[in-house]
Amino acid sequence: MTIREHLHQKLRHAKNVKLAGFVVFGIGLALAASAGGRNPVFAAIAIAGFVVAFVVGIFIQAKVCCPKCGKGVGKFLVRDENILFVWRPIDYCPYCGVSLDSELEEL
Protein backbone atom coordinates (compact mmCIF):
# COMPACT_ATOMS: atom_id res chain seq x y z
CA MET A 1 0.00 0.00 0.00
CA THR A 2 1.36 3.42 -0.95
CA ILE A 3 1.25 6.47 1.30
CA ARG A 4 -1.31 8.05 -1.06
CA GLU A 5 -3.62 5.02 -0.78
CA HIS A 6 -3.23 5.02 3.00
CA LEU A 7 -4.10 8.73 3.26
CA HIS A 8 -7.05 8.47 0.88
CA GLN A 9 -8.37 5.51 2.88
CA LYS A 10 -8.37 7.65 6.03
CA LEU A 11 -9.83 10.57 4.12
CA ARG A 12 -12.66 8.51 2.60
CA HIS A 13 -14.16 7.57 5.97
CA ALA A 14 -13.95 11.12 7.28
CA LYS A 15 -15.48 12.56 4.10
CA ASN A 16 -18.42 10.15 4.35
CA VAL A 17 -19.13 11.35 7.89
CA LYS A 18 -18.73 14.97 6.77
CA LEU A 19 -21.19 14.41 3.92
CA ALA A 20 -23.66 12.82 6.34
CA GLY A 21 -23.34 15.91 8.55
CA PHE A 22 -24.14 18.19 5.62
CA VAL A 23 -27.13 16.02 4.66
CA VAL A 24 -28.48 16.23 8.23
CA PHE A 25 -27.84 20.00 8.14
CA GLY A 26 -29.83 20.32 4.90
CA ILE A 27 -32.68 18.15 6.17
CA GLY A 28 -32.80 20.17 9.40
CA LEU A 29 -32.92 23.43 7.44
CA ALA A 30 -35.68 22.13 5.17
CA LEU A 31 -37.73 20.93 8.13
CA ALA A 32 -37.18 24.20 9.98
CA ALA A 33 -38.23 26.19 6.91
CA SER A 34 -41.34 24.06 6.42
CA ALA A 35 -42.29 24.59 10.06
CA GLY A 36 -41.93 28.34 9.63
CA GLY A 37 -38.99 28.48 12.04
CA ARG A 38 -41.21 27.83 15.04
CA ASN A 39 -39.89 24.37 15.90
CA PRO A 40 -36.55 24.51 17.75
CA VAL A 41 -36.00 20.75 17.33
CA PHE A 42 -35.54 21.14 13.56
CA ALA A 43 -33.11 24.01 14.09
CA ALA A 44 -31.21 21.83 16.59
CA ILE A 45 -31.01 19.04 14.00
CA ALA A 46 -29.59 21.49 11.44
CA ILE A 47 -27.06 22.85 13.94
CA ALA A 48 -26.01 19.33 14.97
CA GLY A 49 -25.42 18.36 11.33
CA PHE A 50 -23.39 21.51 10.73
CA VAL A 51 -21.30 20.92 13.86
CA VAL A 52 -20.56 17.33 12.79
CA ALA A 53 -19.48 18.46 9.31
CA PHE A 54 -17.37 21.29 10.78
CA VAL A 55 -15.64 19.07 13.33
CA VAL A 56 -14.88 16.42 10.71
CA GLY A 57 -13.43 19.15 8.49
CA ILE A 58 -11.07 20.11 11.29
CA PHE A 59 -10.31 16.43 11.92
CA ILE A 60 -9.31 16.01 8.28
CA GLN A 61 -6.87 18.91 8.52
CA ALA A 62 -5.42 17.83 11.86
CA LYS A 63 -5.45 14.04 11.83
CA VAL A 64 -4.79 12.98 8.25
CA CYS A 65 -1.03 13.11 8.62
CA CYS A 66 2.04 12.13 6.68
CA PRO A 67 3.20 8.78 8.10
CA LYS A 68 6.84 9.87 7.93
CA CYS A 69 6.85 13.34 9.53
CA GLY A 70 3.43 13.31 11.22
CA LYS A 71 2.32 16.71 9.91
CA GLY A 72 -1.20 17.26 8.56
CA VAL A 73 -1.53 16.80 4.81
CA GLY A 74 -5.32 16.31 4.74
CA LYS A 75 -5.96 19.89 3.68
CA PHE A 76 -3.81 19.39 0.58
CA LEU A 77 -5.58 16.16 -0.34
CA VAL A 78 -9.02 17.76 0.09
CA ARG A 79 -7.87 20.77 -1.90
CA ASP A 80 -6.85 18.47 -4.77
CA GLU A 81 -10.42 17.19 -5.04
CA ASN A 82 -12.03 20.65 -5.11
CA ILE A 83 -14.02 20.97 -8.34
CA LEU A 84 -14.21 24.78 -8.23
CA PHE A 85 -10.47 25.33 -8.56
CA VAL A 86 -7.80 23.56 -10.54
CA TRP A 87 -4.93 22.63 -8.26
CA ARG A 88 -1.94 20.59 -9.16
CA PRO A 89 -2.23 17.41 -7.07
CA ILE A 90 0.56 16.97 -4.57
CA ASP A 91 3.01 14.17 -5.26
CA TYR A 92 5.22 14.77 -2.23
CA CYS A 93 4.62 15.68 1.38
CA PRO A 94 5.00 19.48 1.51
CA TYR A 95 6.76 19.23 4.89
CA CYS A 96 9.29 16.40 4.58
CA GLY A 97 9.33 15.73 0.83
CA VAL A 98 8.54 12.00 0.93
CA SER A 99 6.85 10.75 -2.25
CA LEU A 100 3.20 9.87 -1.73
CA ASP A 101 3.64 7.00 -4.18
CA SER A 102 6.32 5.29 -2.09
CA GLU A 103 5.35 2.18 -0.19
CA LEU A 104 4.13 2.67 3.35
CA GLU A 105 6.23 -0.24 4.59
CA GLU A 106 9.46 1.42 3.41
CA LEU A 107 9.23 4.13 6.08
Ligand SMILES: [Zn+2]
Ligand atom coordinates in the same frame (compact mmCIF):
# COMPACT_ATOMS: atom_id res chain seq x y z
ZN1 LIG B 1 5.85 14.33 5.62
